Amino acid sequence: MSDSTRTEQSSARDWLRRHSELGICVLLLAMGVLVLTDTFSMSVEFTQRGPVGPRTVPLVVGCALILVAVLLARDVLRGGRGEAEGGEDIDLSAPSDWRTVLLLSAAFLANAALIDVIGFPLSSAIMFWGAAFALGSRNYTRDPLIAVALSTITYVGFDTLLGVPLPGGPLMGVL
């Protein structure tokens, strides 16, 4: 008895894995609902002339999103598959490496969290090193050196040469 439930469970999981593209349909559907709710909550402008106002295009886009979500779901359930994008550095025969993706995302988000606190040069260097580490680089002397050099040169280039201000942070305040 428990055996059959287990196989049922695993087959359900299998089914979901094979039809994971339905996630895109859910995303499109959610976007469509979001656009439509936003459109209907907009107060109707009395200055609007003719049939087309600020609500028309969102209305069309929202409905189209829901329509495409439904059509795509039908296509996926009938066995349609979106072709994953290939590339020079991409090996589609291997399963998705979620650990690398998560580490890379963490490096990126750490930069967003730190940049206003410790300044651009330091926080960007940490991101570069973290991203290189996530992607498998394990050279503990060369990696941080490249990271610091890159972020310092970029900081000086943008802030001084191009006149695009970046936060120096406490470190640059001391220097």
Next chain:
Amino acid sequence: MDSLNLLLDGFGAAITPANLLFAAIGVVLGTAIGVLPGIGPAMAVALLLPVTYGLDPTGSFIMFAGIYYGGMFGGAITSILLNTPGESAAVVTAIEGHPMAKKGRGAQALAASAIGNFIGALAGTILLVLLAPTIANLAVDIGAQDYFAVMLLAFIAVTSVLGSSRLRGFASLLIGLTLGLIGLDQLTGQQRLTFGSLELADGVDVVIVAVALFAVGESLWVAAHLRRTKDKPIPVGTPWLGKSDLRRSWRPWLRGPVIGFPFGSIPAGGAEIPTFLSYAAEKRLAKHDEFGKGAIEGVAGPEATASASASGTLTTMLTLGLPTTATAAVMLAAFQQFGIQPGPLLFERESALVWTLIASLFIGTVLLLVLNLPLAPIWAKLLRIPRPYLYAGILFFASVGAYAVGGDITDLLLLFVIGLIGFGMRRYGLPILPAVIGVILGPSAELQMRRALQISDGDLIGLVNSPFAITVYAVVALILLWPLIRKLVGNRTKEHAA
């Protein structure tokens, strides 16, 4: 002859040390980017947008055009030496180019490609000079309804002509249009999709969307499937061509632009379709039965075609303000950054900028040949860059760019969220180009449509009351109904045969 004078003035302005430097930087950077995996010219221009905030528009566009042309040749280098095209424009080049390299004729393949690119770009730019002012003059009188029709055509064409699934193309377009809706309505100032947030009231910056979809999405996607085993590029000497190779190559070189330019100028995805057509044409015309085993004609023709298609793309972008490739779309966003609206009026209002840009296209073409013919083996060394550094660097410059736009952390978070969407799109085969076109053209399309309706006082006839608009809608209908038509015609011929 008026445009000849303007072009000469343009040369005068382009041969300043600063502009020559920008052209050289663009060409070198473009070639490097073409060689490097993961980065294409569209991503490169998007990443460079923040750098150009402090520069003048002329210099920036000279550099961008150099990147576009340079990327065409750079992509061919990896196609030939590694059998992995750096750009979609170079996919066809690998078919004959890589077998040539394997037979020890890599130097000849590179030379056929470099000279082919030179001739293609030269012929394409001459066509641009001859045709662009005329097109701009014809288009000066087109009204809001015509613009709307043309943009609608661009939407339908990029979703229908490219990619294997129309449905997924439309899904991508709609994602772009939705992102374009965020912010204040341009005519009434009402908030749309801002959810009360002040940061979103200005709308999502096009730079952020482009950088997120191209750079962040690509880095995350590569991270999920990073190839651990490396292909070894075939070592190669300095490119050169013997007499017999020249005899086989010159006709394909000249035929290439004839195919490439027109296809580049229509919204059919730039270089992919014409390079394939050029390959098919050369295969049919070839006297040598070497195709599939390294025929030089199969490199020379498509390469000249690819470069000429870039000129065709620029022609449409400058005269109509209509981007037909991802790179042109990002360049259009760059024009908007500088407060310049490409379109028929550009040739009147920004005459000096346009002609300096065109003159620098000629200069860039020559620079490309002079630099790349001897440097090809060195470019190939770029392939050895460790992948962790490459993608960490892409992510690094993506966040620099997004942060430099407004110095705001919200932009970094937005970059990440849209980057995740870009990741999902790559995973499930949603093409990126329609989303980028949607976010860049969507707001202007809405504006033109509402202007047209204001002029007609709300009467829907206002959208179709010009012969130009009607013609464009006929083409749109044809593209939309094409699968149906083909099915009907196919059935009839089958019946006929039976």
